[in-house]
Structures are given as structure tokens and as C-alpha cells.
Amino acid sequence: MALGKDYPGQDCGLARALEVIGERWTMLVLRDAFYGVRRFGDFLAHLELPRAVLADRLAALVDAGVLEKRRYSDAPPRDEYLLTAVGRELWPMVYMLGQWGNRHLSGSRPFRVFHHSTCGRRLDRTGSCPACDRAVPPTEIEIRPGPGADPTRTDPVSVALRTPHRLLTPLST
Amino acid sequence: MALGKDYPGQDCGLARALEVIGERWTMLVLRDAFYGVRRFGDFLAHLELPRAVLADRLAALVDAGVLEKRRYSDAPPRDEYLLTAVGRELWPMVYMLGQWGNRHLSGSRPFRVFHHSTCGRRLDRTGSCPACDRAVPPTEIEIRPGPGADPTRTDPVSVALRTPHRLLTPLST
DNA sequence: ATCCTGGGTTCAGTGAATGAACTGACGCGC
DNA sequence: GCGCGTCAGTTCATTCACTGAACCCAGGAT
Numbered sequence: 001m002a003l004g005k006d007y008p009g010q011d012c013g014l015a016r017a018l019e020v021i022g023e024r025w026t027m028l029v030l031r032d033a034f035y036g037v038r039r040f041g042d043f044l045a046h047l048e049l050p051r052a053v054l055a056d057r058l059a060a061l062v063d064a065g066v067l068e069k070r071r072y073s074d075a076p077p078r079d080e081y082l083l084t085a086v087g088r089e090l091w092p093m094v095y096m097l098g099q100w101g102n103r104h105l106s107g108s109r110p111f112r113v114f115h116h117s118t119c120g121r122r123l124d125r126t127g128s129c130p131a132c133d134r135a136v137p138p139t140e141i142e143i144r145p146g147p148g149a150d151p152t153r154t155d156p157v158s159v160a161l162r163t164p165h166r167l168l169t170p171l172s173t
Numbered sequence: 174m175a176l177g178k179d180y181p182g183q184d185c186g187l188a189r190a191l192e193v194i195g196e197r198w199t200m201l202v203l204r205d206a207f208y209g210v211r212r213f214g215d216f217l218a219h220l221e222l223p224r225a226v227l228a229d230r231l232a233a234l235v236d237a238g239v240l241e242k243r244r245y246s247d248a249p250p251r252d253e254y255l256l257t258a259v260g261r262e263l264w265p266m267v268y269m270l271g272q273w274g275n276r277h278l279s280g281s282r283p284f285r286v287f288h289h290s291t292c293g294r295r296l297d298r299t300g301s302c303p304a305c306d307r308a309v310p311p312t313e314i315e316i317r318p319g320p321g322a323d324p325t326r327t328d329p330v331s332v333a334l335r336t337p338h339r340l341l342t343p344l345s346t
Numbered sequence: 347a348t349c350c351t352g353g354g355t356t357c358a359g360t361g362a363a364t365g366a367a368c369t370g371a372c373g374c375g376c
Numbered sequence: 377g378c379g380c381g382t383c384a385g386t387t388c389a390t391t392c393a394c395t396g397a398a399c400c401c402a403g404g405a406t
Contacts, residue, residue: 005197007198007201009220009221011321011323011326012274012284012285013270013271013272013273013275013276013279013283014200014204014270014271014274015201016275016278017270017271017273017274017278018200018201018270020274021270022195022200024195027187028180028185028187028188031185039352039353040352040353040354041351047182047183048182050394050395050396051353052395052396053393053394053395054354055353055354075403075404076351076352076353076402076403076404077353077402078352078353089273089277090273092265092269092299093266093269093270093273094187096269097186097190097191098185098186098187098190099186100186100262100263100266101185101193103262104238105186105189105190105193105237106186106189111184111185111186126265135299148184153182153184198363212383213384213385214382214384217384223364223365224385225364225365226362226364227385228384228386248371249371249372249373249382249383250372251384252384
């Protein structure tokens with residue numbers, strides 16, 4: 001968002017939340033993090049956003065405690081970005097917003113569908129399993145390609161997501 | 174958001190949703206609409222955003238079918254903005270994001286608290302009533318001032334929200 | 347020694363947000 | 377009829393964030 005990313009006059013938790021995750025691209029970065037994306041280059045290729053913006057967003061999310069930057073290799077030095085416990089609490093909002101968009105704005109052909117990995121049932125619009133009758137945490141969710149998925153994309157993330165995948169687990173490599 | 178508000182490469186319901194409600198100020202406009210704000214001037218005074226941005230956001234939300242513009246007076250000509258059924262489906266996201274912000278970013282003093290109007294119990298973090306054990310629709314929610322509310326604001330919306338108020342019902346005038 | 351890869355930073359150009367000023371339709375008091 | 381006030385915008389110069397391309401640097405690989 002341009003010119004002042006915060007909302008100083010709003011005495012409201014929503015305004016505080018939007019100051020952290022309300023900027024352009026940020027929610028999509030988080031979505032990818034839930035999908036298992038951890039590395040700068042993977043975010044970059046999948047989201048097709050300017051590198052400078054990605055670097056800024058990742059740093060802001062780390063700063064806010066939503067992501068954690070962790071070194072997974074010293075030679076060469078490589079870092080990965082992981083959702084913290086605070087960040088993982090955002091899953092219901094990310095999921096429900098995506099479902100809302102699918103229902104009303106996507107011609108109702110879902111791009112990806114989400115199943116409860118332990119029982120196989122497809123999640124309802126609130127993110128609950130109709131069989132188990134409870135909200136399913138992201139660690140128990142399997143993402144599968146849906147009928148609307150774009151088959152032409154060749155970036156590593158799009159390719160990896162063409163096969164079923166458990167949320168929060170890394171995307172190969 | 175600056176320079177392209179959409180995410181053309183993202184084959185995802187979340188991206189579609191963010192193109193509609195992901196711009197700066199838009200979620201706060203929706204929050205106010207749930208609180209009962211309906212008129213241009215009330216949004217303007219409560220959100221303290223530039224008039225041009227408000228006009229743009231309201232028009233975009235009407236265009237997307239999230240809000241409905243309805244004439245409530247012919248002389249003088251006056252319109253009000255109401256949430257449509259599609260827009261009202263966004264309540265869980267607005268509520269849960271606000272709760273997440275309260276928990277992690279607001280020093281944990283909530284600005285406003287939400288109760289189930291039929292039984293009086295305070296809603297949990299998912300927007301459900303602990304007593305009735307179900308998700309509460311916004312029409313059954315009463316908003317009350319919380320301990321962190323700013324007592325210095327004098328705009329009509331802030332003043333009206335200092336007394337308990339049912340969501341989606343108009344704020345006096 | 348040179349190339350390649352991953353993960354950035356720098357920088358000019360663009361376009362959206364800002365805030366103040368202006369417009370226009372109408373109601374009201376005189 | 378005339379001025380004043382209100383509501384809902386539109387216009388416009390300025391400011392600042394996003395964009396995309398170029399550049400940088402560390403550490404293998406060749």
C-alpha cells in the first residue's frame with residue numbers, strides 16, 4: 001500500500017493486524033508459506049513480484065514475529081523462512097478468504113482443494129472437516145490440484161503443487 | 174496498493190479476493206460497515222482517510238457486489254452503503270483478523286468486545302459463542318466498548334460505539 | 347580464473363495515496 | 377431571492393511506495 005502503511009487513528013485490532021499483513025503481496029507470501037515455500041527464490045518465482053518488495057515483506061514479517069528466518073546451510077550461507085506459531089494462527093483467515101474468492105470471484109472452479117489428511121474428506125468453507133466435525137490445523141491438511149489449476153506454469157512451486165502435498169512441509173529440493 | 178492492484182499470475186481464490194478487499198483501507202471500510210456505518214460522511218470521519226480514496230473504495234466494493242448503494246432520500250439525494258449477502262460472508266475473516274491483532278499486536282487490551290446478543294456470552298476467538306457452541310452470524314452480535322477504547326475521539330461513529338450496539342444496525346442519526 | 351546460483355541491494359520511472367481546495371445539489375432561515 | 381450550511385463527491389499538486397532492470401557479493405563448480 002502506498003504512502004503510509006499504517007492506520008494510526010484506528011483503535012482496533014484489525015488495524016494493527018493490517019499494518020502487519022495488509023500490504024500488497026503479504027497475504028500471498030503467507031499463503032505460499034503455508035503451502036510449504038521456504039526459500040527466497042521459490043517465493044520469487046511463484047509470486048512474480050519484484051525482488052525488492054519480497055525482501056521488504058519477508059523482513060517485515062520476520063520483524064513482526066509472523067515468520068522466522070533460519071539458517072539451514074553455512075557454506076554456502078542459505079536461509080529459509082518459516083511460519084511461527086503466531087503466523088500459523090493466520091491459517092483460518094487465509095483459507096476462508098481463499099474460499100470466499102473461489103465462491104464469488106473465480107467462476108467457481110477451484111484452483112486447489114484441501115482435504116483432511118487423516119480421513120481424506122474435503123474441508124468445508126470454514127476449514128473444518130465434515131467427518132471429524134472440528135477445525136483442522138494446517139499440519140493435518142493436504143492440498144491437491146483442483147479443476148481450475150493453471151497447467152502452463154513451470155516454476156518449482158507450481159510444479160510441486162501439481163501433486164498432493166501436506167501443508168507446512170517443505171516443497172522438495 | 175500502488176501500481177497494479179491485482180495479481181494476474183496467481184491462479185488462486187485468495188488472489189482474486191485480495192484484488193477486491195486487499196487494497197489499503199478496504200478492510201477497515203468493511204469493518205465499519207459491519208459496525209453499522211452506512212453513510213459517506215460517517216466512514217470519512219471515523220476512518221480519517223482521503224475523500225477520494227473512500228469514494229474509490231466504495232465504488233469498487235459496490236462494483237464487486239460486496240456493498241450495495243441504496244438511495245434513502247430523494248430530496249436531498251442521499252445514498253447509503255449496505256453490505257450484501259456476499260459481503261456479510263466476510264464477517265468471520267474481519268472478526269478473526271481483529272482478534273489476532275488484539276492478541277499479538279495490541280498489548281492485549283481489546284478496544285471492543287463482542288457478545289452473543291441472545292445469550293450475552295462473549296464470543297471466542299473464532300467468532301463462536303461458547304455457550305451456544307456455534308458460529309454466531311453478525312446479526313446476533315452486540316459490540317461493546319473494551320478497556321482499550323480511545324475516549325478522546327469525537328466523530329459520530331466513535332461516540333455511538335461507546336454504547337453497546339448490534340452489528341449491521343444503523344448508527345442513529 | 348571464470349561461470350553459475352542464491353539472496354539480496356540500488357536506482358530511475360511510474361502511478362497510487364494524500365490532503366486541501368473546489369463543485370454541485372439541495373434545504374433552511376430571512 | 378439571497379446567503380449559509382450540509383452532504384457527497386471531483387480535481388489537483390505533492391509525496392511516497394511499487395516496479396523492473398541492473399548490479400553486487402559469497403561460495404561452490406568447471
